[in-house]
Amino acid sequence: MKTDELIAALSRNVEPIDRRLIDRSMSIALAIAVVVAIGIALIALGVRADLIAPRAIIFTSLKLAFAIGTVGVASSYLARLMRPAGERRGFLVSAALPFAAALLLAAISLGQAPSSHWDKMVMGDEWLECLISIPVIAIVPFAVIIWAVRRAAPTNLVRTGALSGLVAGGVSAIGYALHCTDDSLPFVALWYGGTIAMCAVVGAILGPRLLRW
Amino acid sequence: MTAETELKALMIASQEGDAAAYRLLLERLSRHLRAYYKGKLAKLGRRLTESEDLVQEAVLAIHIQRHTYDPVELFTPWLHAIARYKLIDFLRRDRASIVDVPLDEAAETTASDDHIGTESSFDLRRLLRRLPKKMGCSIEAVKIDGLSVAEAAKRCGISEASVKVNIHRGLKVLSTLIARRTRT
Numbered sequence: 105m106k107t108d109e110l111i112a113a114l115s116r117n118v119e120p121i122d123r124r125l126i127d128r129s130m131s132i133a134l135a136i137a138v139v140v141a142i143g144i145a146l147i148a149l150g151v152r153a154d155l156i157a158p159r160a161i162i163f164t165s166l167k168l169a170f171a172i173g174t175v176g177v178a179s180s181y182l183a184r185l186m187r188p189a190g191e192r193r194g195f196l197v198s199a200a201l202p203f204a205a206a207l208l209l210a211a212i213s214l215g216q217a218p219s220s221h222w223d224k225m226v227m228g229d230e231w232l233e234c235l236i237s238i239p240v241i242a243i244v245p246f247a248v249i250i251w252a253v254r255r256a257a258p259t260n261l262v263r264t265g266a267l268s269g270l271v272a273g274g275v276s277a278i279g280y281a282l283h284c285t286d287d288s289l290p291f292v293a294l295w296y297g298g299t300i301a302m303c304a305v306v307g308a309i310l311g312p313r314l315l316r317w
Numbered sequence: 318m319t320a321e322t323e324l325k326a327l328m329i330a331s332q333e334g335d336a337a338a339y340r341l342l343l344e345r346l347s348r349h350l351r352a353y354y355k356g357k358l359a360k361l362g363r364r365l366t367e368s369e370d371l372v373q374e375a376v377l378a379i380h381i382q383r384h385t386y387d388p389v390e391l392f393t394p395w396l397h398a399i400a401r402y403k404l405i406d407f408l409r410r411d412r413a414s415i416v417d418v419p420l421d422e423a424a425e426t427t428a429s430d431d432h433i434g435t436e437s438s439f440d441l442r443r444l445l446r447r448l449p450k451k452m453g454c455s456i457e458a459v460k461i462d463g464l465s466v467a468e469a470a471k472r473c474g475i476s477e478a479s480v481k482v483n484i485h486r487g488l489k490v491l492s493t494l495i496a497r498r499t500r501t
Contacts, residue, residue, distance in 0.1 A: 111344055189390070
């Protein structure tokens with residue numbers, strides 16, 4: 105086939121494109137992901153019984169702020185990264201900011217507590233549940249986000265996969281935070297931060313397989 | 318940077334459905350891509366005959382992904398990212414070659430052109446026959462025989478909306494078929 109023939113064929117009867125398709129797909133995917141994550145967390149695990157107690161409100165809000173912050177920063181970078189040449193310097197640093205903030209608060213909180221409490225503050229009561237729940241709840245959100253990314257054309261598949269995993273992990277943490285009763289900052293930094301980061305690593309590994317075009 | 322300004326204007330017009338601008342754009346891009354791939358393949362010690370396959374893969378990719386160009390951004394980096402992505406993908410498919418694509422500048426994709434040997438090893442009609450019937454029929458009617466969407470809908474026995482969807486999906490499948498065919 106001659107290239108001119110291909111060009112003639114492709115430029116015959118062209119339709120205007122939908123400029124907002126990509127952003128709309130990502131918004132829809134995010135909304136579905138959040139609803140699914142909260143739904144699974146509430147149905148499978150149940151909302152924490154003391155949700156309206158003052159201490160529970162404060163800590164649930166902190167966990168949600170961390171999760172939503174992660175999702176916000178990561179998804180805004182992902183929205184760029186899913187287009188060719190979407191990489192931006194400095195964005196990976198901002199994606200790490202919520203984690204840095206959580207670690208800093210965790211360190212301050214540990215510094216103010218006697219060292220005999222550290223073990224309880226870091227490990228909490230349900231670290232294993234957190235370790236398992238966040239990645240498991242993240243599976244469906246991850247699939248939905250990958251669906252949206254596949255409607256565009258990322259050129260850095262490892263990084264795009266990692267960001268997709270990061271968003272999915274963050275969304276999953278939003279759901280899990282409504283159930284989790286471990287109220288300490290070191291716990292949140294280590295187990296929420298660690299499992300969300302794990303989701304990003306899995307995303308980076310799967311990215312090149314799932315996102316090729 | 319005149320190439321950037323001109324190509325960007327053509328791209329925006331193309332996105333709005335201007336067929337003449339689109340044809341002109343693809344013609345210009347194919348010349349840039351040809352020069353780019355010939356240069357890269359020569360550097361990697363590959364046969365230059367492969368470059369036209371790559372040009373066509375990239376042109377098809379540009380067509381399928383033309384909605385991913387955001388007019389607030391520069392056009393040349395977008396073009397370059399697609400050209401480079403398709404080159405790396407092409408080399409990776411070839412198990413014999415070890416991928417080590419040298420870093421390059423966006424300006425290289427808008428380098429000088431070269432118009433010799435513009436035939437690829439693909440046979441469009443044969444590839445179309447491997448597509449699901451509705452996809453092959455829609456693409457053949459609208460893109461090759463130049464029928465309107467309404468006429469194509471009648472010929473293929475499907476609705477007009479379905480013709481559009483089948484063209485879009487069919488071109489994606491076509492690009493996968495081209496990418497997956499075995500190389501020797």
